[in-house]
Amino acid sequence: MIAEFIYRPISGQFPEKHFGFITPHSLWVKFIDKDNQEWVGSFSQGWEGYATSIINFENEEKTFVVSGGQGYLIDTTRRDQLNKIVLSGIQTAIADPNHRRVIFSSGYDLQCIDFDGKSSTLFDKNFFDDIELMEIRDNKLSARYWYYQRDKDPFHFEIDLETNHTKDTYQLADITNLSNNPTLTIIQKISKWFNGK
Numbered sequence: 001m002i003a004e005f006i007y008r009p010i011s012g013q014f015p016e017k018h019f020g021f022i023t024p025h026s027l028w029v030k031f032i033d034k035d036n037q038e039w040v041g042s043f044s045q046g047w048e049g050y051a052t053s054i055i056n057f058e059n060e061e062k063t064f065v066v067s068g069g070q071g072y073l074i075d076t077t078r079r080d081q082l083n084k085i086v087l088s089g090i091q092t093a094i095a096d097p098n099h100r101r102v103i104f105s106s107g108y109d110l111q112c113i114d115f116d117g118k119s120s121t122l123f124d125k126n127f128f129d130d131i132e133l134m135e136i137r138d139n140k141l142s143a144r145y146w147y148y149q150r151d152k153d154p155f156h157f158e159i160d161l162e163t164n165h166t167k168d169t170y171q172l173a174d175i176t177n178l179s180n181n182p183t184l185t186i187i188q189k190i191s192k193w194f195n196g197k
Contacts, residue, residue: 003054003063003076006030009040017079019065019072020044027067029054033077034061041074043067046088055095055102062115064102066090071104073117082117094133094141099161103141105131110141110159123159123166136161 006028009016014030019041026042033039043065045052050069057063062082065072071087074080089106096103101114109124131145132154139161144154147170155170 002058003029003031003056003065003074005052005054006040013040015039015079016042018042019074019081020067020070027052027065029063029065031063031074031076031079033079035077039079041065041079043072044070046070046090051090051092053093055093057095057097057115060100060115064093064095064113066093066104069106071102071113073102073113073115082115083113083119084117085119087111087113087119092131092133092143094136096136096141096161098136098139103133103136105133105143107131123164125166126157126168126170131157 008028017039021044023044025045027045029041029043031039031041045067046069048068051066052068053066055064061075061077063074063076065074069088069090071090073082075082090104091107093102093104101112103110103112103122105111105128107128107130110122111119112122113119128145129148131143134142134144141159141161143157145157146154150170155168158167
């Protein structure tokens with residue numbers, strides 16, 4: 001099973017299925033299912049500047065298509081969309097095959113969708129102006145994100161996918177800034193931090 005973006009096919013060339021609103025500006029994906037049957041899907045696009053990507057799960061016969069920030073979890077054999085709620089504003093997505101899901105972010109939090117099409121929030125304690133999910137290794141998801149009110153350079157973030165324990169260089173930077181002057185009391189350090197000094 002494979003899925004790939006293609007240019008709009010000639011009408012009737014492949015069996016077609018439409019996902020989202022049918023518009024002239026849809027993205028087209030060609031699928032080959034487990035029986036080597038080819039078919040195409042058209043996917044309603046979200047907005048310019050948002051993610052456009054495909055994540056294939058060949059053994060599961062599932063594909064996660066992101067079309068201009070709109071997310072679609074597709075069962076390639078049944079030719080059916082598994083997520084019933086709209087997934088929009090996606091900036092980045094990554095496969096988490098060990099937990100049979102896709103993790104994605106719109107910048108506000110980390111969400112996931114399992115292979116049954118159920119979505120949930122994985123982490124919502126930070127606000128990311130922009131985020132890139134980098135890799136999953138040893139059950140830890142690493143990412144870099146930007147918080148432009150603080151710095152133009154990215155911060156690094158890691159979450160243990162089993163325990164939800166996080167490491168965040170933004171928080172470490174705050175702790176370092178608070179402890180730079182050992183003569184200040186903890187109240188003075190907190191006051192200094194809140195006042196941005």
